[in-house]
Amino acid sequence: MTISQQKRNEHACNICAADANELIHVDCASHIYPDGSLGIHGMCFRVLEKEIVALCGPNGSGKSTLIEHLNGLLRPTSGSVTVMGKNIDLSHADIWRDVGVVFQRSDDQLFAPTVLDDVMFGPINMGISVEQARTEAMGALKAVGAENLSDKMPGYLSGGQKRLVCIAGVLAMKPRVIAMDEPTSDLDSLHAEIVENIILNLKKNHGISIVVATHDLDMAARISDRVCIVKDGSIIAEGKPSSIFYDKNLIEMSGLRQPKVVQIYEGITKNLGIVMENYPITADELVKTIAPMIRQN
Amino acid sequence: MTISQQKRNEHACNICAADANELIHVDCASHIYPDGSLGIHGMCFRVLEKEIVALCGPNGSGKSTLIEHLNGLLRPTSGSVTVMGKNIDLSHADIWRDVGVVFQRSDDQLFAPTVLDDVMFGPINMGISVEQARTEAMGALKAVGAENLSDKMPGYLSGGQKRLVCIAGVLAMKPRVIAMDEPTSDLDSLHAEIVENIILNLKKNHGISIVVATHDLDMAARISDRVCIVKDGSIIAEGKPSSIFYDKNLIEMSGLRQPKVVQIYEGITKNLGIVMENYPITADELVKTIAPMIRQN
Amino acid sequence: MNELSPHIPDLDLITLYSEKGTTLFSRISPWTKALMLVLIILFVSIDKSLILAVCLYLIVLALYRLSCLPIKKLFQWYMMPFIFVLSLVLILMWNEPGNPIFSLSVPYFSLTLTDNGLLLLLTLLFKSLATVTYSLFFLMTTKYNYFSAMIYRVFPSPIDQIFLMSYRFIFMTLKMVDSMIKALRSRGGGLLKSTRRQSKMFAEVFALTMIRSYDRADRVNKAMEARGFNGKYVAATRIPGIGFGEYFTMLVAATMAIYLIWFVKLPF
Amino acid sequence: MAHIHLPDGAFSIQWIITWWIIAIIILGLCLYWLKKVKKIDNKKITLAAMLTAASFAIFQINIPLFGGVHMNLTPLIGMLAGPAIGAIIVLIVNIFSAAIGHGGWGMIGANLLVNVTEVTVAYGIYKALGKINLDTFSKAGIGTITGVLFGNITMILIILISGIQGVNQDIPNTLYGLSLLAAVNMGVAIIEAFITGYVVSYIKRVRPDMLAEVTPVAATAK
Numbered sequence A, B: 001m002t003i004s005q006q007k008r009n010e011h012a013c014n015i016c017a018a019d020a021n022e023l024i025h026v027d028c029a030s031h032i033y034p035d036g037s038l039g040i041h042g043m044c045f046r047v048l049e050k051e052i053v054a055l056c057g058p059n060g061s062g063k064s065t066l067i068e069h070l071n072g073l074l075r076p077t078s079g080s081v082t083v084m085g086k087n088i089d090l091s092h093a094d095i096w097r098d099v100g101v102v103f104q105r106s107d108d109q110l111f112a113p114t115v116l117d118d119v120m121f122g123p124i125n126m127g128i129s130v131e132q133a134r135t136e137a138m139g140a141l142k143a144v145g146a147e148n149l150s151d152k153m154p155g156y157l158s159g160g161q162k163r164l165v166c167i168a169g170v171l172a173m174k175p176r177v178i179a180m181d182e183p184t185s186d187l188d189s190l191h192a193e194i195v196e197n198i199i200l201n202l203k204k205n206h207g208i209s210i211v212v213a214t215h216d217l218d219m220a221a222r223i224s225d226r227v228c229i230v231k232d233g234s235i236i237a238e239g240k241p242s243s244i245f246y247d248k249n250l251i252e253m254s255g256l257r258q259p260k261v262v263q264i265y266e267g268i269t270k271n272l273g274i275v276m277e278n279y280p281i282t283a284d285e286l287v288k289t290i291a292p293m294i295r296q297n
Numbered sequence C: 001m002n003e004l005s006p007h008i009p010d011l012d013l014i015t016l017y018s019e020k021g022t023t024l025f026s027r028i029s030p031w032t033k034a035l036m037l038v039l040i041i042l043f044v045s046i047d048k049s050l051i052l053a054v055c056l057y058l059i060v061l062a063l064y065r066l067s068c069l070p071i072k073k074l075f076q077w078y079m080m081p082f083i084f085v086l087s088l089v090l091i092l093m094w095n096e097p098g099n100p101i102f103s104l105s106v107p108y109f110s111l112t113l114t115d116n117g118l119l120l121l122l123t124l125l126f127k128s129l130a131t132v133t134y135s136l137f138f139l140m141t142t143k144y145n146y147f148s149a150m151i152y153r154v155f156p157s158p159i160d161q162i163f164l165m166s167y168r169f170i171f172m173t174l175k176m177v178d179s180m181i182k183a184l185r186s187r188g189g190g191l192l193k194s195t196r197r198q199s200k201m202f203a204e205v206f207a208l209t210m211i212r213s214y215d216r217a218d219r220v221n222k223a224m225e226a227r228g229f230n231g232k233y234v235a236a237t238r239i240p241g242i243g244f245g246e247y248f249t250m251l252v253a254a255t256m257a258i259y260l261i262w263f264v265k266l267p268f
Numbered sequence D: 001m002a003h004i005h006l007p008d009g010a011f012s013i014q015w016i017i018t019w020w021i022i023a024i025i026i027l028g029l030c031l032y033w034l035k036k037v038k039k040i041d042n043k044k045i046t047l048a049a050m051l052t053a054a055s056f057a058i059f060q061i062n063i064p065l066f067g068g069v070h071m072n073l074t075p076l077i078g079m080l081a082g083p084a085i086g087a088i089i090v091l092i093v094n095i096f097s098a099a100i101g102h103g104g105w106g107m108i109g110a111n112l113l114v115n116v117t118e119v120t121v122a123y124g125i126y127k128a129l130g131k132i133n134l135d136t137f138s139k140a141g142i143g144t145i146t147g148v149l150f151g152n153i154t155m156i157l158i159i160l161i162s163g164i165q166g167v168n169q170d171i172p173n174t175l176y177g178l179s180l181l182a183a184v185n186m187g188v189a190i191i192e193a194f195i196t197g198y199v200v201s202y203i204k205r206v207r208p209d210m211l212a213e214v215t216p217v218a219a220t221a222k
C-alpha cells in the first residue's frame, strides 16, 4: 500500500513541477476569506492530462474553495495557481476557457430563460458567432443526452435534468478540464449513474480531465484515477483509490467513513482473520474477489 | 420473500383502516399542483406507532409532496388524510403539533436570527410562555447535541449543524411523528451517521415515529422498519427492507438501484450459483452472512 | 461576498466583528449605543460649525479605532457616502455668497467657489462621515441577536416581522447572488461586452434573484406554518439594560453638546 | 431609488422632524390598510421580507457599466409588491442602507417619501398601461422612467422646501443646481428602465403569477 502522503512543507510541490502533461498546478496556495475563515491552507494539487481526480473530504474541508481557485474565481492569498502553464495572477482573463466549473447547486448556474440560451452563453462569450454558438450548444446538449430539453425553461426541469444542462453549459466551451462540485448529491441513483457515465465518457471520448469533489466515496472509488483526501484546507493524502480507501486510519482521521465495499471486504477478512490480498473498490471487484474464496475453500 | 404489493384499487386502504396504533393514514390521496403536474396519485400510506418508515423513490416521484400532506401543508385534491384520528380537512389547525416536518433544505427552515429563537418558534406558537419555550428549546437542542450553538446565527453554521438545529426545532414541539425530507443528502458520512443515530434515538428514547424520504437506499436499509417504494406519485410496494431491497425487478423498475450491500450479496450468490438463504441489508449483516460461508466450505 | 463591490460594507465581515468583539464597546448596552446614535443625529442636524463637525468625527473615529475595528476597510466604505455628499453639494456649492476663492468663466456661464461654498462642502462631509462611522461602529460592536431583539421591541407588527425576517434573508440572498455571479464569471460573463448584452445579463440575474426569492418565500413560509406560524414570532434574546455609568456618560455628552452648540462662539 | 441618499446633516432639525412625521403618517395608513382592509396574510409577510432582502442584495451588485452602477430597482418593488407593502419594504431598505452609511438616519423620513413616490407611480403607471396593447418590456420601462421622474421631482421639492443647511443661495440658483442633479439621475434612470423592462418581461415569461399585483388577469388565467 503506497500512499504519497504529502508533508506540509514548502517543497512538496517542487518535486512534481517538472511534469510535462500537467494541466493545472496549485502550488502551496492558501486562501483566507475576508471574514478570516481559512478556505484552503498550503494546498498543493495538480491535474494531469486525461485523468479523473476525486476530492474527498468532510463538510467545510475546502473542496469548493479549491475548485473556485482552478479557474480564477478566487485568487490565492498566498501561493500560486498555474493553469496550462499560465499563472492565473498574471493572465487570468482566459482561464475560464480552459477550466469549466459545474457548481454544487445547479440553480445558481442556470440563469437564462431557456436551456439553449443558457448553454450558448459560454460559447458566445468566447466571441464566436451566434449561429456557431448554437451548433456548439446543441452538440454539448447531445453529448449529455439532453438535446430534447433545449427549448425548456430551466426552472421547470427536474434536479437530474438541471445537472445535465449545467454540464452541457460547461462542455459547450470545450474546456481542457472540468471541475464538478458534488455533481450527484441531490440525484437519485439512476441519475447519479447517468452523471457518472458522462464523467467517464468525457474523459474517454473528449480527452477532458475531470476534478470531482464529493462526499460519496463509493462513487469516487468507481470513477476516479486518483483520490485526494482534503482536510482542514489541504490535501493530506493522495493516491490510487485502492490504496487510499484501504487506509482506515487515514480515512477516519479525516472525518470520513470508508466506502461500503471496503468496509465489507475489511469486515470479512477481519472476521476470518485472513490477510487481504486484493483491494477491491467497486461492487464488481468485491464480488470477483470473494466468490473464488468461497469456491476454492 | 413477501412483499405486500398494493394493488391500485380503491379498497387497498380499507384493509388496514382498523389498525389501532395507527398515527397517520393517507387514504388514496391525489394531489394535482396548480400547473397541472401530478404530485401524488392514489397514494395510500400509513404511519404506525414507534416505527421508522423510509420513502424511497426517484427524483420527482412525489416523496416531498407526500410529506407535505402529512401535516396539512398541502391538502389532497381527492382522497383523505387522517392524523391521530382527525381528518385534516375538518380539523387542520392542530395537525402541526402532532406531525413535525424537517425540510429538504435547512436554509429554508432556519429563518430566525438566532438558533435559539428558531428552536423556540414552534413551542411559542403552541401557546406556552417564553420562559417555558426557552427550556423546551434548550432541551431539544441538547437532545441533538447542539446546545452550544444556541446563540449562533443560523447562516454561519455548517451544513451538518444546520440540519441538527432543524431537527431540534421540530423536536421542541414534542410531536408524535417527525417527517424528514432527505436529511442526509448534503452531509458528509460522519454527519450523516450522527443524523442517523439521532433518528434511531428519537424512536427509541422518545417514542416518536419517523418518516424519512431518501435516495440513499443503504441508509434506508440500515435504519428503517419498513420501506415504501414511491413511483409516479404512489406507493408501488412496501415491506421490510430485507424483502423489498432483494426484489431486483421491483427496484430497477422503480428507477432506483439496489443498495450496495444487496448488490454485492446478490453478485456473490449469482457468481457462485448458490441460493440465497439470508437477506443481509447492512454491511455488518453481510459480513456475518458471508464469513461463515467462506469458513465452513 | 467577493463578487460584490469592495466599497460596499460586507455584512459578513460586519457580523464577524460584532460576534467576536470583546472590547468595552461590545459589552455596553445596545440601548445606550442606540440612544447615542440619536444624540449624534440631533447634534449634526443642529450644529452649524465645521470645527464641531470635525471634532465629532474624530471622537467617533477614535471610538471605532478603540473597538479594534478595521480602519482600512472603513476608508474603502466611505466611498458611497462621499459620492452622496458630493453629488448633492458639488452642484450647490458654487456661487454661494462669500469671498471668492476660485472662479471659472466660460461664455454664458460663470462658476465661483467662495469660502462659504467650500465650508459647506467640508461641514456636510464631516457630519456625514461622523454618522456613517458611528453607524458602522454600532453595527460592528453589537451582536446580531441584540439587534433582532431591539427591532422586535421597537417596530409595530407586521413591520417588525418583515424586518426581522429580511435581516436573516439578506445573508442568504447575498450568498445566492454571489454564487450566481460566480457561475456567470466562470463562463466568461463578467467581462465588459456590449452595453446591451451586459445590461441584459444583469437583468437576468436580477430577475432570477426576484424569482428565487419568491420561491424561497414560499418554502420558508411552508416551513414556518409547519411549526404553527400564526403571524407573530418572538425574538426572545434579553438585551442588557443601560447601566448607571452609561446614563451618566450620555448626560455629560448631551450637556457638552448643548454647551458647545449654543454657548461657544467658533470662527467657523 | 433616486440614486441619491440624502446624508445626515443636510437638513435642519425642524425639517427632519417634519418629513419623519409625514412618512410615519403614510406608513400608518399603509399598515392600517394592510391590516384592516387587505387582511395581509402570513405568506405576504414572508414574501415582503424576501423582496426586501432581494432589493438590498441587488443594490450591492456592481454593474461594470460607465465605471460602476448600482441599481435599487425601487420601481420594480412597486410592480411586484404594490404600494402599501412597497412602502414598508423601502422603509426597511432605507434603514439597512442608513446602517451601512448609505443615506442618513435622520433623512430616512425624506428618503422614504421619495421612494414611496417611485413605488406608487411605477405601480400605478404599469397597472394603468395594463389595458393598453403594449409589450411588458415597454410597460415596465415606462413605469420605471415615470416613477424615477416623479421621485426626482419629489426630491427636488423636498430639498427646495427644507433647504440644505449652510446653503444661502436664492431659489432659482438652487433649483438650477438641483435640476442638473435630476438630469444626471434621469440618465441612470434610463439604464434602470431598460433593466427593469428586461426583469419584468423575464418574470412575466417564467412566473407570471408574481405580477399578480399589477396584472390580476394573468394570475387568474393561470
Ligand SMILES: Nc1ncnc2c1ncn2[C@@H]1O[C@H](COP(=O)(O)OP(=O)(O)OP(=O)(O)O)[C@@H](O)[C@H]1O
Pocket: A033, A034, A035, A037, A038, A039, A040, A057, A058, A059, A060, A061, A062, A063, A064, A065, A066, B159, C001
Ligand atoms: N464565502 C465564504 N466566506 C467565509 N468563509 C467561507 C466562505 N466559503 C467557505 N468558507 C469557509 O471556508 C472553509 C471551506 O469551505 P468549503 O465550502 O470550501 O468546504 P467544502 O469542502 O466545499 O464543504 P462542503 O462539503 O460542505 O461543500 C469552511 O470553513 C467555510 O466555513
Ligand SMILES: Nc1ncnc2c1ncn2[C@@H]1O[C@H](COP(=O)(O)OP(=O)(O)OP(=O)(O)O)[C@@H](O)[C@H]1O
Pocket: A159, B033, B034, B035, B037, B038, B039, B040, B057, B058, B059, B060, B061, B062, B063, B064, B065, B066
Ligand atoms: N410546487 C410545485 N408546482 C408544480 N409541480 C410540482 C411542485 N412541486 C413538485 N411538483 C411536481 O410534483 C412531482 C413530485 O414532486 P416531488 O417534489 O414531490 O418529488 P420528490 O420525490 O420529492 O423528488 P426529489 O427526490 O427530487 O426531491 C414532480 O413531478 C414535480 O415536478
Ligand SMILES: [Mg+2]
Pocket: A063, A064, A065, A104, A181
Ligand atoms: Mg462544497
Ligand SMILES: [Mg+2]
Pocket: B063, B064, B065, B104, B181
Ligand atoms: Mg423531494
